[in-house]
Amino acid sequence: MLRRSNCGLRLLALTAVLVLQGCGAVYVSPDVHAGAGGVTVVPMTAESVRLANQSPYTPRAIPVAFSQNVTPNDAHASRAIGVLPSAGNAPQPSPMITRIPPQIDPGPYRIGPADVLRLTTLPATNTGTGLAVQEAQTTYTVQDDGMVSIPAVGRVLVQDLTLAQAEAQLFESFVSARIDPTFSLEMAEYHARTVVVGGAVAAPISVPLTPQPLFLDAALARAGGVAAADLTDASIRIYRDSTLYQVPLSAYLATPQFQKIRLLGGDSVYVDTGVSLDQAQAFFARQITLAQTRHQAQAQALGVLNAELDQRRATLSTQRTNFQDQLALDAVARDYVYLAGEVSAPGRFTLPFGRDATLADALFSEGGFSSQTGNPAQIYVLRAGDGGAVTAWQLDARNVGNLVLATQINMRPNDIIFIAEQPVTRWHRVVQQIVPSLITSGAGLAAN
Template structure:
């Protein structure tokens, strides 16, 4: 049948699934087991020091970090309106209890609210978070009547240790955290030596010192404002060595964890390198098997007046066209081939009918018909045949006939 747009659609409709290349060509070296961590840190240890002759007062500079910004780990409490009976609406108590829900700010800085989705609140003040939540409720067509408050402050903290009732970590809340409030949260100062005890504050790599007597005598020192990341240590010793040892130990622990992370990253990189080598080896093995013809492939066969009679391997993962097969095999011989007699022959898919063959004829002498060659999809075991020119057939007959005449004439003359 002639190869036309309609017959191309029919031919391409035959079921065929190209062979796939191995999964190693689609995989990447990532996706390892992740960081393993630094393990347990050693327990801290601080020794007593000798009393100095005097203690210097070094007060940390005044700070004003501005309004509280919500951070990761904080728990915000959302109260919304709920339907209730008249008594409940008048009292407001039961309705408020039923409508209050706490949400923890997750690692990505968002809270997940049912029917609303994830709302980014980290880094926002309470007023900014209310505006963001109001916008999200309106966008989801939910009644934007609500109240928002912070139920738990977990993102900003100050560590208090040393000679206190109970070493603790005090949260920084909406109310500025002062030195006296932080010490009260730790159970107060517990030392009998008021003359040489001191309060030391570690902030941003600097160490500040307030002698205990000065602290008790001056109310303004008691109201020293603390900020996130401060460490307060009540020292009953008399040199900075002990406090410095305490903070150096904290720094050493941080460095230990950092080194553990670096080691974990190195292990992860090594794991990725091993995975990459394994993938490259699997890919190389597959290419070697192809080169040795040890891989099952689907082929199309080119014969007749083609430049190079051969078999054309159908590619992995996609269909190939008649044009792909022709030009991959250097096309047809311009001197001997008859481009008007180009055929694609395909055996019957019906079992037991090897004699039933469909042949599509393409008149390639019309250049516009070659567009059909770019659309005609090939199937395994198709045969592409190009007939010879009539003059080529005649020349070949002569080439076979003339030597026979010469041979016969020579034999007669010899007799």
């Protein structure tokens, strides 16, 4: 009688365990309940995503040290170079025998320091009724090191390139910087290569070379023409690459071939009215001195400039390293999104610097979710609003096409991404908790 009573009590206890488990007293499954605690469930659609993205948020900016380029300061370089002396007017020398410089075709014009390039871009602007194309032109001066510094692109080497080659170089730089390479490039001003004309001319001048050939007669015309009254001993002397050439002025005027002597960058032309070379020698020596002075001044300026750039690079490198160390120690304020439920890696996703992150970024960068345990019909983005109200945008990914919405809804700080479990997963977990109890209870009954 006592044994029968004990069996009845054990059976009653086992029944109570099953009832408690069936009521959820043993296993509690998290879920999103509309209306409970001020939660509003909103199906995720293109329209609701648009409304969700209207929530104001400005991504944290990456430190300025990571967006700065170390570029020369033109004003600083100018101060370092200083003002070079002017060629001015020189005394007047004289001719001897006829010696003609070789006719050399330098080929296409190649860009050099002090040249000015004009960059024309075609950005698209929204006028409200459609896209309109509006040109934007900017000029850039080629620096002493042969580079141009373009914002958002960086420094590009263009020295000794033809215009077509420079355009191709800029195209590659634009593509590397992920900027729309829709632009045109042209020469705005020519300053890199010049021919100096002095002596018995109306107005001594420095003539810049362009892609068009510069002939002797045109250079003299640019200087106002020859101002020599007596042609008996007058001559035109040309100094090129350490060699002196000369043409009697009378022969120059009588011979079209002499008038079409092609001049090259760095040539010095002197109209001499005497026989002695002393005054011509003084003029050419002055040109050499000017060139050397300019070269030395530029070398000194570049040395100062390079030292300044090295210091800037070191400063930027230190700032970047310090920031990265702080980032590694979690000493930098960041914004987070939290992942819970049937995600592959519950935890937090750090919102990036300088841009928005989407649900797809936060979910799939952390491994996504398991299709075996997670319910694709119940993927939620929970966001707290004013007054403690919570909006839960529900993504039904049973139709895989709806996953596109996950790439469109932007995350906000403290959003919670939650994925509910499959119904079969819930039952499986209940069974996993019940079976050990059944085994323990059965073992106890068998022992008695």
